[in-house]
Amino acid sequence: MQSVARWALLSSGCAPVVLIGGWTIAALLEGPAYDPATQTISVLAAYGAAGFWVMTGALAALGVCHLLTAWGLRPAALPGRVALGAGGVAACVVALLPPPSSGGSLRHGSVTAIGFALLAVWPVLAADRRGAAPWGLRPVPSLTATTLMLVSAAWFMVEMNQGGSDGVAERLVTALQSLWPFVVVASCLRHPPQPEGPSR
Template structure:
């Protein structure tokens, strides 16, 4: 079993903290006119939004965290690591192309859709079918994580289409996607089969 460096734990725990903290601070800066239940995170990052610099920075840091975690997650299958890293790169692109304050943006929306898809499928692509695999890389938890992310993403699309609780749905899927890398890294570090001794 290849070891996971402890810096991967730092990057994986930073991702959800920065994302959730970012949307909370940006929403406070936006004021009572912003409704987190119905309005998306992209609204907070839009050009002209009061907290756009906070949300943009949070998305950029999130992307970097996922890329760093993908580098350190050595026990995971390579396709999963590539998908996680590419999902991080997509999040970074989302930060670089914020939507205008007048509405949606094809570039922003496309980058976000690619990121959603990659971060939804990476758990099942990273799965290790050997019985000695850490819990977070076993097939059942991996498939469960991917299923939850896909179902919540579908809910988000439905709410977006019908002007419903798109903000709540988006926060659920993005929270799940930002937390799962931490769960996997933590399970790898706690796995009894990992090598003993200091990690790089």
């Protein structure tokens, strides 16, 4: 098994920081009119929003972080690395397609949904079924992470349709998706691959 690039700890660790920091600062710039419990992150990234550039920059930085992590996470199975990298590309595209100040945007919503799906399935696609795999790449933790992300994404969709806690649900799923790459990288660095013994 190949070792993970040590710089991937920085790229994966920065992902939740830039995302959560971005929506926090953008919400502060927006002021009391913005309710983070009932309004989505997309509202902060909409044209005309006070924190437009902050949230847009955070989404783009998040995408770059995921791309770099996918590149450096060599112990993960290739399909998982591809899905993580594609999720990073989706985040960058979302940053380039901000929604309008009022109403929805089919392009923004579609790319966001694709990004959610890719970042939800990458853990299970990256799993290594060999017994010596680091904890974060073992089947049970990987499947658990994917399940939690899919359930929280489903909750977000329900809230979007019924109204209510849209912001809370979206922040839960995006926080989980931004944090899991760091957990995987840290577990790979904690349990590096053992050198093969001499051949007999």
